[in-house]
Amino acid sequence: MTSLNRAWNRFFFSSFDPLPLAPLRITLGILFLVMLCFLYPNWEIYYGRAGIPSLIANPGWIPPYEDWWSAFRWLDGIVSLKAIWWMGILTSIAFIIGFQTRIATILLYILQTSMIHRNLSVVNGEDLVFRMVLLYCCFLPLGDYWSVDSRLRKRNPPLRSAWALRLLQLNLLLIYAFSLPCKLLLDPTWLSGDAMYYVAINATWSRIPWPELFYYYPVSAINTYMAIIVEATLPILVWFKRTRPWAVANAMFFHVMISILLLNVTFFSLTMVFSFFALYQAEDIRRFENWLRRFLALQLKEQAHA
Amino acid sequence: METAQDYPQPPWLRRLISVFIVLVFMTIAYAHRPAKWMLWWEANRNTTFTPEGNAFFDRTQYNLAQLGHLLGIDNRWEMFSTLHRTNWWFTFHGITEDNESILLPLPRQSHRNAFEDLVIDFREAKFHLNLYGAKDRQAGYANYLCRKYAHIQGKTLRSIQMELHNQALFPRETALTLGYHKFPRAITTPWGNFPCQS
Numbered sequence: 001m002t003s004l005n006r007a008w009n010r011f012f013f014s015s016f017d018p019l020p021l022a023p024l025r026i027t028l029g030i031l032f033l034v035m036l037c038f039l040y041p042n043w044e045i046y047y048g049r050a051g052i053p054s055l056i057a058n059p060g061w062i063p064p065y066e067d068w069w070s071a072f073r074w075l076d077g078i079v080s081l082k083a084i085w086w087m088g089i090l091t092s093i094a095f096i097i098g099f100q101t102r103i104a105t106i107l108l109y110i111l112q113t114s115m116i117h118r119n120l121s122v123v124n125g126e127d128l129v130f131r132m133v134l135l136y137c138c139f140l141p142l143g144d145y146w147s148v149d150s151r152l153r154k155r156n157p158p159l160r161s162a163w164a165l166r167l168l169q170l171n172l173l174l175i176y177a178f179s180l181p182c183k184l185l186l187d188p189t190w191l192s193g194d195a196m197y198y199v200a201i202n203a204t205w206s207r208i209p210w211p212e213l214f215y216y217y218p219v220s221a222i223n224t225y226m227a228i229i230v231e232a233t234l235p236i237l238v239w240f241k242r243t244r245p246w247a248v249a250n251a252m253f254f255h256v257m258i259s260i261l262l263l264n265v266t267f268f269s270l271t272m273v274f275s276f277f278a279l280y281q282a283e284d285i286r287r288f289e290n291w292l293r294r295f296l297a298l299q300l301k302e303q304a305h306a
Numbered sequence: 307m308e309t310a311q312d313y314p315q316p317p318w319l320r321r322l323i324s325v326f327i328v329l330v331f332m333t334i335a336y337a338h339r340p341a342k343w344m345l346w347w348e349a350n351r352n353t354t355f356t357p358e359g360n361a362f363f364d365r366t367q368y369n370l371a372q373l374g375h376l377l378g379i380d381n382r383w384e385m386f387s388t389l390h391r392t393n394w395w396f397t398f399h400g401i402t403e404d405n406e407s408i409l410l411p412l413p414r415q416s417h418r419n420a421f422e423d424l425v426i427d428f429r430e431a432k433f434h435l436n437l438y439g440a441k442d443r444q445a446g447y448a449n450y451l452c453r454k455y456a457h458i459q460g461k462t463l464r465s466i467q468m469e470l471h472n473q474a475l476f477p478r479e480t481a482l483t484l485g486y487h488k489f490p491r492a493i494t495t496p497w498g499n500f501p502c503q504s
Contacts, residue, residue: 012327013320015313041426050453054446060503061449064442069376113378121443124432125385131378161313163323167330175383178338182387189389197478198389201487204431215482264431 012166015159017282022098022145024277025137029096031270032108032130036088043085046115046122047072053119070117071110084111098147105142109134125268132171133275139164168278173235175272180231190228193221199262207263230254238279245287248279329373336370337380393473393488396434396497398451402461410455410466441498444468448500456502468498 039046049055055063066073075084088111094104112131116123143149144157189195200206200214214220230251237247252273259269277285315323351360374380397415399407409415413427414434437444448466455463473492481487 008324009312009320012324013313013315015311038425038428042429045450046429050450052447052450054449054453058449058453058503060501064446116378121436121440121447122429122433123436124429128378128381132381135377135379159311159313161315163327167327170331171334171379174334179383179385179387182384186384186387187389194478195386195389197481198391198475199386201475201481202390203393204390204395211487215478215487217478220478264428267428 012163014162016162016165018141018144018157018160018165019282019285020277020280021137021140021142021165022147023285024274025098025101025142026096026146027274027277028130028133028271029092031126031267031274032112033089033092033096035126035267036085036092040085044081047118048081049076051119052121067117069113071114072118087111095142098143098149101143101147101149102138105134105137105140109138125265126271129175129268129271129275133168133271133278136164136168136171140168165278168275169238172272172275172278173238176231177235180228183228183231190224193217193224196220196223196227205262205264208261227254244279244281245284248276252276329370330377330379333370333374333377333379336367337374337382391475393475393492395471396437397469397471398448399467399469400451400455400458400463401465401467401499402458403464404461405464406461407467408458408461410451410458412451444498445500448498448502452500452502463502465502466500467496468500470495470497 045051047053053064053066054061055066057063072081072084079087087107091104091107091111094100095108109131112127112134116127116131141157141160144160150157183190183195187195189198194217197214197220200208200211200220208214214223234247234251237243255269255273255276259266259273262269347363351363355363371380395414398410398412400410401407413422413430418427437447448468451466452463457463471492471494474489476484476487476489
């Protein structure tokens, strides 16, 4: 019992350097901002009472149950829907630059939750991932690095308790731990190697320019089994220092390819890619930072010589 | 797993956070409970467990569902676990008072330029997927369409007709033999008729 207790404490209550949360905050913030901009033309249609939710009573129509877990409902008549959109934009910018980061995170979580509960019909994968990530981010020191908050604080960021980061990491990895067995149990094509053929030829999901290539078994099978390998190995390899950077980079590449080759899941895939920064450790980011500096310096030197 | 130094925190706070962590994982596990287990439970609950045990289980289930709903951790992660064997899509027609059927100018069933297709309509495919089995959402959307297109092409709308189109996709080996992967025609099925009230 004591050793279990010790392991629990070591896993959830150790301290960590929150540097990887800076790229996570900036990239997710930019993505959220872009998503809000893309939603602007449909904002009233998707979330207005007179839009698709049809929450206004008219003769012969009884509005469906409206979820009370949405700020849109409580702000109705007080703040216009357009004003909420603008508040979302400003909050996203505050989140990206790390100004009053904790408050901005909580506000974004409330906004995302409200969007989901106002209209379940237009919920996309990215909404669900954003909501999950933002929930844990409410407890995380997102503004400790690369932020206005850290500039104003003028001191080195302290080490922080890891429990919220561990929850975020585990929940991200559980997405794969749950979805992979579902794939293998529910659709035999994941085992036979034909799954990617059905993805490639589906008009709703595929923007692959040559779906005919997937008629050939090796093409379909290699892609199918690569997807399975990435999903199966990430939740394990991420816990080991030597394999972590490659496992995470591999999963990032996998999702970037999905966002390029598949339709209608671009935001979802990119949300996953940027959330994966939570799986890195500060030393990984510093190593990458140093490599990038050296690379840029070399480029500048070569240019100067030329 | 790498080890790091212990973060100083009062024991009561650790206990509180630990309870929260356990609740979060119980909620996630509950959200992913296999349907088979629930069917077994429903069939055997009265013969296998005491009434007190059943009541406790029901209360726990309810509380976990509520917690998952409030925090937003009640998703089931099953993306691409069952792949479609058809290309399918909905169309929405407005039926006018003189029984004329008009294809409504909506995304996915009217001409869209590249910007509209890429930027504005980025949720439309998932929207149709979310409408698929949800009659209440279909009725809500039809109600919206009735209001938006109450008068179209100088006519008054009487109802909204929803149709499902299915175009079969061939298995890979068949596609390799034929040189194409989809059945040339789609099968159309009426999916709902929603009267407009005015």
